[in-house]
Amino acid sequence: MNEAHVSVENLTMAYGDFLIQKDLTFTINRGDIFIIMGGSGCGKSTLLRHLVGLKPPARGTVRYNGVSFWDASEPERAKLMQKIGILYQSGALWSSMTLAENIAIPLEAYTTLSPADIREVIALKLALVGLSGFEDYYPSEISGGMRKRAGLARAMALDPDILFFDEPSAGLDPVSAKLLDDLILELRDSLGATVVVVTHELASIFAIGNNSVFLDPETKTMIAQGDPNHLLSSCNDPKVQKFLRRGVEAGA
Amino acid sequence: MTDTPSATCTLSATGPDGSRDAVFAGAWRTDAPAPSKPDPAAPDILAGCRRLRLKDGGISAWDTSLVVYLRQLAAVARAAGVELDDTAMPEGVRRLLRLADAVPERKGARREEARVSWLARVGQRAQRGGADFVSSVRFIGELAQAFGAMLRGKARYRKSDLLAVMQECGPGALPIISLISVLVGMILAFLGSVQLKMFGAEVFIANAVAVGMVREMGALMTGIIMAGRTGAAFAARLGTMQVNEEVDALQTLGFSPMEFLVLPRALALILMMPLLALYANVLGILGGALIGILMLDLTPAQYYQQTLGSINLQAIASGLIKASVFGVLVAMSGCLQGIRCGRSASAVGEATTAAVVNAIVYIVVADSIISIVYVMTGF
Secondary structure, X not given: OOOEEEEEEEEEEEEOXXXXXXXXXXXXXXXXXXXXXXXXXXXXXXXXXXXXXXXXXXXXXXXXXXXXXXXXXXXHHHHHHHOEEEEOOOOOOOOOOOHHHHHHHHHHHHOOOOHHHHXXXXXXXXXXXXXXXXXXXXXXXXXXXXXXXXXHHXXXXXXXXXXXXXXXXXXXXXXXXXXXXXXXXXXXXXXXXXXXXXXXXXXXXXXXXXEEEEEEOOOOEEEEEOOHHHHHHHOOOHHHHHHHOOOOOOOO | OOOOOEOEEEEOOOOOOOEEEEEEEEEEOOOOOOOEOOOOOOOOOOOOOOEEEEEEEEEXXXXXXXXXXXXXXXXXXXXXXXXXXXXXXXXXXXXXXXXXXXXXXXXXXXXXXXXXXXXXXXXXHHHHHHHHHHHHHHHHHHHHHHHHHHHOOOOOXXXXXXXXXXXXXXXXXXXXXXXXXXXXXXXXXXXXXHHHHOOOOHHHHHHHHHHXXXXXXXXXXXXXXXXXHHHHHHHHHHHHHHHOOHHHHHHHOOOOHHHHHHHHHHHHHHHHHHHHHHHHHHHHHHHHHHHHHHHOOOOHHHXXXXXXXXOOHHHHHHHHHHHHHHHHHHHHHHHHHHHOOOOOHHHHHHHHHHHHHHHHHHHHHHHHHHHHHHHHHOO
16 A cells, blocks of 8 residues: 655755755655654754644645645645644643543534534543543643653544654653554554654664654755665665664674 | 445344344444434343344444444443454454553542532632732742842842843833823823813923822833733743743752842842833823923923922932832732742743732732822821
């Protein structure tokens, strides 16, 4: 099933005159777990913001199922965005609302479900991320890892086609990080969703990724793409090798 | 959407071996019309049944709505002791069902709807009010200590912070103070002119405006503007620092937030407020002069002489003392609310609101008290 879900063509990202990355061209296939990797400050999170429609590109196009996101009309764009679920770095739950209210917001706005059905959907989404019974907690009352999983439950509220994760394992202990990786894999398999992960956590990169793009902060463009395990064994670029081997030079 | 078959679930009759089939068909989607299905809440839905087989009778699409319904059925089945067989369901659905059951609900996690009686709420409110009062008194004490430390040259804060805050709350406030003061001066002149015209005493407009601005309105309006402008900024700034754990970072490095954050802000406002009030006085008198000269045909020299004759240094000092007191009040309520702020976005909003409301209440109350003291002492 090599059907293109998101395709990026000649994308150039900049803040004003400050160039972040240029000439990015890659394709995310349906059902992929696509990793955006690279050292700190190379523009990984900025790329994510471009993909999810938070920031318009300086040049180039982002296509969802062949539809150019930034050339689409406002209502079309809103429709595309409903099919996108995003887990922000620290959950980004709305702090004045309980977890149930956080998840209810998109459901109330974009579905015709009755309040009773919405409660059931919330219970299911929380159960999927292992937070059954935490409906009435406020984000400040639960731990960071739980906040992240609650953020994932909210991201999944509308059954998105594509899920974006910004540094999912940042701030989690190794066991929780592993559980989250497993959860991502399980959700991809059961929902059939495409997953895009921004991370520099090597363990996750190799465990879950089947496609990737490597951004280089010095040349300000992508210098490798493909299955991370494949890159490890056959990519000749010293920067990629150094990154994938935690700074140990290839052959050392 | 019209060509998608609507979602259905049909329950077969109980077979001889005590098993029933639930046959699912159509598009089970949240954005499709509600499926026709047996109500899981209905009593005896599984009466006389020992085994419920879930069957795929042509599911064209599915999402959360199917999984939610299956979980409801599963809960009913579990409660009735009925065995549930989902092997015929789509693979993704079965995995999701397993995943949802993977982490059982933690005991005691769910919150009971707590019914708090009216009396208990009043009591809690009073207790909180008491605690707030105690923490306010402590805050004032700590601020006084910080001032003491500063006078002894021992307070640790950055001089550049002090200058930046002074710049922000002094010169930065000039445009709004100018506008408001001129308008207040004009309003005073208008109000006075109506009364004084009846006696042919228009020339005393200058006295009314000068005394009104210098003794009262200059300081009061500056205080209220600064409460809305700078007091709110202090509360939001310190509150956000509290949310980001920046205040904790200061404390663990051995800096007192009182000296490092509150002291420069309080000091800046106390220094700037009298200057701003003085500026407001001048512009207010100019605003009054505008009305007097343009509409009441007084000459500028006349107006100037009248103004000079009506105020003296004592009157100006009485207004500036008020302004300093208001400065202390604005800085204290802003910083107190900021330091006491909770750790969420809504807490920052509440702190900012409370800072402005409290500052304005304190200003008006303090103004009344000071005015009474002035009258009694003849100042």
